Amino acid sequence: MPPLNAYTLSVVMLFTWLTVVSADDLVHIDRGGVRVGVDRGKGAAITWLSWPGHPTNVVNVADPGRLIQQSYYAGASLDRRAEGQSPAWSPWTWNPIQGGGVGSWARVVDAKVTDGVLYSETIPKLWDMPSEEAGAVMRQWTAFEPAMDGVIVVTCQLTCQRDDRDAWGPPKPRHQELPACYFTRRFDQAKSYLGNNQWRDENHPPGPPWGKANPPLAAMACFEPDGQGVAVYSPVSKGHWNFGPHGTGDSDNPSDGPCMHLAPIQSVTLSPKSVFRYRYWIITGDAEALSDRLDQLITLYCKESFELTR
Structure with a gap:
């Protein structure tokens, strides 16, 4: 993975036309009609994505577990109902969520745009608890991929700050969502x-449980009936991806309960003091545009790997 300073410099040199839009708690970057943004009131996860072919928001924001966000798992599964753990999510692992926990949004330390890069810093919450901050910090850098229209590159970093002797115990291999998309x-x-330009249909009834797909090139997309789509390329993922609809209907309202889920999966062992870092790409447009951009990205980044310090 290239250093952030070098990457930021390449973005600034190659793209001078970049507008920044901020309204209320939203911080956006916009290029060529493609807009991506985070919300300071919603954990500074990605809460907005639109493009000329679909000018309204495609990200589901119905609760803190949705969004396009960082989500990680570590340690043992614990029954903490006596401490207020949600019965629907018990027992559960250490699971810091960028958006927040059941019923509460995560605390945002920073969200700003500098030299064309949207940076955010979040103190995540544990998903299974109503309002318990995780011992962790999530940082995120969101920008446009140089020389590729409609392509967004997102760098994610988790810094674990758990007590070495906490209740979740020693490190265990756990499936990570890289990232979780709704x-x-x-x-x-x-x-x-x-x-x-070849695609394979993946079908699954409404979940959870989610379906499992095995995209050979670490890329999947979700399309709407008019042919517009959003693709995710996560070269660090290995094996299956979780995917599938939730609820029924064809709502285009980001606040509705029914949604569509997509999550690249990779097994990673996180220790109480791990620092974990990876990148993924979001691509927007019709199938032809997605195919063209994915072919380019795969050529450039198919050997991409994550960084893990234990």
């Missing part, structure tokens, strides 16, 4: 990308 329910046509 789109509006209208984008319910899931497809794996096979390369050279």
Whole structure:
């Protein structure tokens, strides 16, 4: 992964036309009609994504577990109902969520745009608890990929700050969502990308439980009936991706309960003091545009790996 300073410099040199939009708690970057943003009131996870072919927001924001966000798992599964743990999520692992926990949003330390890069810093909450901050810090850098229209690159970093002798115990291999994505329910046509403009339909009834797909090139997309789609390329993922609709209907309202889920998966062992860092890409447009950009990204980044300090 290139150093952030070098990457930021390349963005500034190659793209001088970049507008920044801030309203209320939203912080956006915008290029060529593609807009991506985070919300200071919602953990500074990605809460907005739109483009000329779909000018309204495609990100589901119905609760802190939705959004496009960082989500990690570590340690043992614990029954903490006596401490207020949600019965629906018990027993549960150490699971810091960028958006927040059940019923509460995470605390944002910073969210700003500098030299075309949208930076955010969040103190995540544990998903299974109503309002318990995790011993961790999440940082995120969101920018546009140089020389590729409609492509966003997101760098994620988790710094674990757990007590070495806490209740979750020693490190265990756990499936990580890299990242966790929730789109509006209208984008319910899931497809794996096979390369050279070839796609494979992936079908699953409404969940959870979610379906499992095995995209050979670490890329999947969700399309709506008019042919617009949003693709995720996560070269650090290995094996299956979780995917599937939740609820029924074809709502395009980001605040509605029904949604579409997509999550690249990789097994990573996080210790109480781990620092974990990876990148993924979001691509917008119709199938032809997605295919063209994915072919370019795969050529450039298929050997990308995550960074883990234990």
